[in-house]
Amino acid sequence: MRAMAHFLPLSRVARLVGESRSAIQRMIHDGELATFDGMVDMNELLRVFPDVQWEDDGEFKRVEEIKAKAFSRRVMERTLPDKEVLAERLYEMSKEFAAAKTLLLHYDEVLRFLDDKLDDVAEAGAGKQSVQQSIVVLKQWLRQELEATPKETERAQALLAQENVMRIMSAQVTILPAGHEFFVDGNDTLLEAALRAGIPLNYGCSNGNCGECKARLVSGQIKKVHPHDFVLKETEKADGAFLLCSYSAVSDVVVEAGVSGADDIPPQDIPTRVKAVEVINERIVALHLTAPRSQRLHFLAGQRVTLISEGTGGNLSGEYYVASCPCEDRHIELHIRRDNRPFARHVFEDMAKEDVVRIEGPHGRFVMKLDSRRPVIFVAWEDGFAPIKSLVQHAMSLEIAESMTLYWAADTAGVGHYQENLCRAWADALDEFTYQRLDAASSMAANVEAILAHHADLTRADIYAAGPHAFLQALQTGALERGLSPLGWHGEAIE
Template sequence: MSHLLSLTRAAKLVGATRVELQKKMKSGELVAFDGMVAVKDLLACYPAAQLEDTAEYRRVTQIKERAFAKRVFERILPDAEVLATRLTDLSKRLTQSESQVGRFNALLGKIWDKFRETENRSSGETAATLSVLRHWLEHEVEQAMEPGFTNPLEIKDGVLSVLSAQVTLLPSKQDFLVEGQATLLEAALRAGVSLNYGCSGGNCGLCKGRVVSGQVRKTRHHDFPLTRAEQERGVVLLCSNTAVSDVVIEAAVTDGVQDIPFQQISASLKSRANLNDEVVLLHLQTPRSQRLRFLAGQRVTLKVGASFTAELPIASCPCDDRNLLFHVHRQAGNLFSDYVFDKLKNNETVEVEGPQGEFILHEQSGRPLFFIVLDGGFAPIKSLIEHAMSLEA
C-alpha cells in the first residue's frame, strides 16, 4: 500500500483545507483508510499538484531571493540541531532503503542461479516450463526496476518532513504541524488546539505532556522542576520543547470554560486606532511570561486610569494569546469610555481580569454556523470566526 498521510499533512501538501478533504472523502472522491489517505490517491484527486506549488518550497525560495532578515529564517526554518537531526533521520531511511535494494538484488541473483541449476538437472517438459517461468520472472523484475513515474507529492512530503513535524495528541486524537522554531504549545495554539497551559513561560507546569512516541528537544529554559519519575515516563513541558520528529503526545485539551482559570494580568497598550468616529480599536499586549488563556467568544474586565472599568468581549483569536484586541464604543459620560478616547496613551498599563462567558464555539458540531450581531457588537463574532478559521471549521 502507498504511504499513508494524515489529513493535516495531506492538506498541507496539496494546498487545501482539512474540511475540503473531508468532503471529498465523504463523497467518495478521495479514498480514506481509517482517516488517513494514500499519496497515490491524493495525487489522483489533485492531479495538478506539483512540487513547485508547495508552500514550503515557495517560502524558502522567497527567503533566498529577498535575503530576508534572520528572524524570518527563524520563523520558517527549524533550529539548526533539529534540522540536522531530521536530515540525519532522512539519510538513515535512504541508506536503509538502498541497503534493502542491494539485498533484494543479491537475492534475485541467487534465485536465478537456483532456477538455472534446477533447469540443468531437469529434462523434457519440466526443464522447458522452468525456463519459460525464469524468463517471465526476469522480464517482470526488469520492468519493475525501470525508473517510473515519480509522485510529486512524495517529494513534497519529504520536504515537509524536514521543515516540520506532525504532533498527534492523545486521547483527543487532534493533530497539528510544528513549523519553524515554534514550541509544541505555540504550534498547538496557532492551529486552534486548546491545550491546557498557564504561564507559557516554564514556571507553572500546567502544560505537562507525556511523549508516547517520537523525539522532542528542549529549546527553552524552564524553572518548573520535573521529578525523576516524570522524566523517566517521558513527561515534558510543552512550552519549552519542540518536535524533532513526528510525535505522539498524551496531553490534556480544554473541554470548556470550566477548564479556564481566572487570571489577573497587567498588560500594556501597544496601539490604538479609530475604526470610525464612535469606535476605537485597542491592541493590548501581555508580558511574555503571563499570557491570557481564554476561549473565543469570552470577555474580560479592563481597568484603566485610577479605577475606570468595563467588561468587554475579546475581539481576537486565542491562537495569539499575547496580543489582545478590543472594540471600545464612545459613550458620553461613561468614565471608562472618556478615558480611553481622551487620555489613554501607548505603553500605558491596562489591567485585565477574566475571562468570563460561555458564548464559545462548539468545535465538535458539524452543523452550519450562523452569527447574528446585536448589542454585544462584532468583537466576539470576530474572535469566534478567527478561531474557526484556525481550526479550518
C-alpha cells in the same frame, strides 16, 4: 508499476494537497477518498489528486497563505525549526534513507541471484525448447520492468520528496484523549503550536514556572527548547511527563494533555501596554494591547475581559470582548465604542501608545465547541462583531467546520461595518466561507428573516450570535423552528 504502499495521516494529506482538513474529511465521508485505519495510501492520493503539482511547494502555499491573509499574519514569520530539533529530524530521516538503501542493495543482490539461477535452469533444460523460451520471456520482462520509469513513479517521487521536506519543517501532534491534531512549525514549543492551531490546551505562565501545562508523551520524540524552573518528580518523568511550554516535537508525537473549557481558565491580572489606538471611525476604536513576554493572556475566543487604566481622576475600568484570536500570541485587540462610560471616554480622548492597561479575566462562556464539524453560522449585530471576529478566527485555525457563514448587521448611524474589508478578505480567501452584510437600520425582524431565508433546514448547524437580547430571541425562535438543535444555539446578549 504502482508506487510502494506508503501511508500518510490526514493532516499531512491536507497540507500536501493544499486543502483544509474539513475538505479532506468531507471527501472521505462522501467516499471519494479511501482511508485505512485513518491513514491515506500514497497510491490513493495520486489517484484522487491527479493534477496536484507536488513540486510546487504545496505545503507552504495555499492553506498557509489563506490563513496568513485571513489573519493578517505574515507567512515570512515562519522560521526554521530550532537547530537541534532540525539536526535530530535530519538524523532520523537519514537513518530511514540508510535503511531503504540497504534494502535496495539487498533486492539488487536477490535479482542478480535470480538471474543466475534462471541461466542455470535454462542450461539444465537445454534441448527443451518450451523451457528455454519461457526463461527468455521471463528475463526480458524482468529487464523491462527494472528499466522502466513509469509516469506514476515520477509523481510518487515528487510526493515523497515534498512529504520529506514537510517532515523536516514540521511535526504532527495528536492530543489524547480529545483527538485534536496540529503541526509544530518553526521553533514553536508544543504549547505555542497548539494555541496557533486554536487548540486551547491547559496552561498558566507559559514560561516553565507553574506546571499547569504538564502533559504525558505517549509516543514519538520531543526536545527541550526552553529551560524550566518547575520541577517534575522523577516518577513523573519516568512516566513520560513533560511541560508543553518547554518542549518541541522532533518526530510526529502523540501526547496526553488536558484541553481548557471556559470554566478551567484561572483568573489572571496582566499588565499590558497600548500598542495602538486605532480610530476606525468616529464611533469606534480598535485598541491594540501587547501582553508581556512572560505572561500572555490565557482566554478562549468569544470571552470578555475587564480593562483597567489610570485616568485623570483615578482608575477607570470597563468590560469588553476580546476581538482577536487566542492564537495571536501576545497581541490582544478590543473594540471600544464611543459612549458615556468613563473608560470609553478615556480611550477616545487621552489614551496613548505605551500606556499601561491592566487586564483582569477572562469572563464568559460564549466559546466555540471544539468538536463541531458541522456548518457554522456566525451572526453579529453592530459591535457584537468583536467576539464574533475572535470566534471566526478561532474556527479558521481549527479548520474543522464544514462551512462558515457570517452575517453582520450594522448601521452607519451606529458603528457601521467597521472592519468589513477583513470579512471580504475571509470570503475571498476561503472557499467554504460566505459573508453577508445586513442593515441594522431596518427592523430586527427583517434581519432575522433575511438570515433565515438562506437556511430552510438548520438540523446540521451551529449558530453563534452576539447582539441585543430581542434580536437573539427572534433569531433563536426562528432557527429552532427550522430544526436547529437546542445544543447548536450559542447566543450572547450585548445591549
